[in-house]
Amino acid sequence: MPVTVLPLENTPLGAKIQLPDGCSDPSELSEEDFKDLYDALMTYSVVVIPGMEDLKPESQWRLTTMFDPTCDQTGKSYGHGKEFRHQNSVLRRDGMTIPDQPQVQVLGQGQWPAGHYGMGELNLRHPTHFDFHDKPLTDQEAFEEDKTRFYRWHIDSALYALSPPVVTTLLGIHVPPESRKQKIHYDDTGDVLEVTQGATSFVSGANAFDLLSEEDQQRALKTTVVYAPHPYIFISPARATSDGLTMVSDGKEMKFEDLPPWEESKIKRLPLVWTNPVTKKHHLQVHGCCIHQLELPDGTVLDLEDARKEVYRMMRPAISPDQVYAHAWDKGDLVIFHNRGVWHSVTGQFKEGEKRLMHQCNIASGIDPVTVL
Known part of the structure; x- marks a missing residue:
């Protein structure tokens, strides 16, 4: 069998x-x-x-x-x-x-x-x-x-x-x-x-991506997520929203200069949407607690608080x-x-x-x- x-x-x-x-x-x-x-x-x-x-x-x-x-x-x-x-x-x-x-x-x-x-x-x-x-x-x-x-x-x-x-x-x-x-x-x-x-x-x-509007899908496909250096240390003084999707933005994150040594080249810049190698479906894949910025297709860069708000908006229906x-x-x-x-x-x-x-x-x-x- x-x-x-x-x-x-x-x-x-x-x-x-x-x-x-x-x-x-x-x-x-x-x-x-x-x-x-x-x-x-x-x-x-x-x-x-x-x-x-x-x-x-x-x-x-x-x-x-x-x-x-x-x-x-x-x-x-x-x-x-x-x-x-x-x-x-x-x-x-x-x-x-x-x-x-x-x-x-x-x-x-x-x-x-x-x-x-x-x-x-x-x-x-x-x-x-x-x-x-x-x-x-x-x-x-x-x-x-x-x-x-x-x-x-x-x-x-x-x-x-x-x-x-x-x-x-x-x-x-x-x-x-x-x-x-x-x-x-x-x-x-x-x-x-x-x-x-x-x-x-x-x-x-994949379900999360399908729940987005067509406009949001097209933008998400060309959006890049920039994660903080040593992100789990960066967020350690901060606290999360009650649904665990992202962090509350009240300025408690650790300052970059207080983090362990880090290199710009090692910061992860990943697509917001990852394509499944077998089904070819698009998956909205983002760690909402660890993000630092979003780079949008038109060149706009959303910094920490706005980036969190944007991924929260996209993630919440899922x-x-x-x-x-x-x-x-x-x-x-x-x-x-x-x-x-x-x-x-x-x-x-x-x-x-x-x-x-x-x-x-x-x-x-x-x-x-x-x-x-």
């Missing part, structure tokens, strides 16, 4: 994958079967392979590299390290590195005994909006009324010096029970999206409840997402004693994404 692709029902994106009979490690797929998996990912943007709780970190890393021949295949370069672990980075507490497979990060919540793939005792912390949003929920709202937020809509990427990964693989090893529900309230519309605790939410950049796939984790789910075709966000918060353990892998690409007009 070849790879079987089962589109998810009643969701705007996503598919479930059944591996061929006898295959328990997707990094060992034949060339033909892997092409089916690759095409499914490019078509559905997020694919889920269940029953992978025993997948070894080395296999997860190898699988991740298979989606991008241009990324480093030796394991010596993988796109995190100093940039993400800097003491001022907003990402510094979001994961720990497996010693023998440093391309794979351990994420989660709670204390875990020593011995997980050679690691010492783990004290993991699930990222929550309390530390990042300008006006977080109250404890009453979050822990008594089970309200939650999209933490930060983003693309996995250093966005300085390194090119965005093509894919991210995310493995659920220990996950909270699916029965626990939390509710995301949209402040501007009053809509409510119910998600399982700790769900990972995805939206399609996170409406009917556009979001919120993945409810089961033990052993291996979620592979097209990092150049979706945005994603952590959701949820955990109470004292609640635990989660996950493995994440993404590798910086050897080339930047492009817009094919």
Whole structure:
């Protein structure tokens, strides 16, 4: 039996994958079967392979590299390290590195005994909006009324010096029970999206592009996003909007002269729209929290506050409840997402004693994404 692709029902994106009979490690797929998996990912943007709780970190890393021949295949370069672990980075507490497979990060919540793939005792912390949003929920709202937020809509990427990964693989090893529900309230519309605790939410950049007016589409196709140098350090003193799309512009960002040393040539200038290599669809792909400027086709340059307002205007329709796939984790789910075709966000918060353990892998690409007009 070849790879079987089962589109998810009643969701705007996503598919479930059944591996061929006898295959328990997707990094060992034949060339033909892997092409089916690759095409499914490019078509559905997020694919889920269940029953992978025993997948070894080395296999997860190898699988991740298979989606991008241009990324480093030796394991010596993988796109995190100093940039993400800097003491001022907003990402510094979001994961720990497996010693023998440093391309794979351990994420989660709670204390875990020593011995997980050679690691010492783990004290993991699930990222929550309390530390990042300008006006977080109250404890009453979050822990008594089970309200939650999209933490930060983003693309996995250093966005300085390194090119965005093509894919991210995310493995659920220990996950909270699916029965626990939390509710995301949209402040501007009053809509409510119910998600399982700790769900990972995805939206399609292709759907986001399709939701734009024809005029906005034509302009977006020729617009360039300029990201700040060391963007996760740049934004560290600032706080995000309540939907996690971008940052509140109140002058709290770190001044460029106070950032770690940076080079103009390493600042990432990426197209606002990235073209899917298989479907040829255009995807609106932007990390709204990390932008610094927008360069419009007519030569106009929008600086920080106006750039944020403009990408917010374009991004906001795409996170409406009917556009979001919120993945409810089961033990052993291996979620592979097209990092150049979706945005994603952590959701949820955990109470004292609640635990989660996950493995994440993404590798910086050897080339930047492009817009094919």
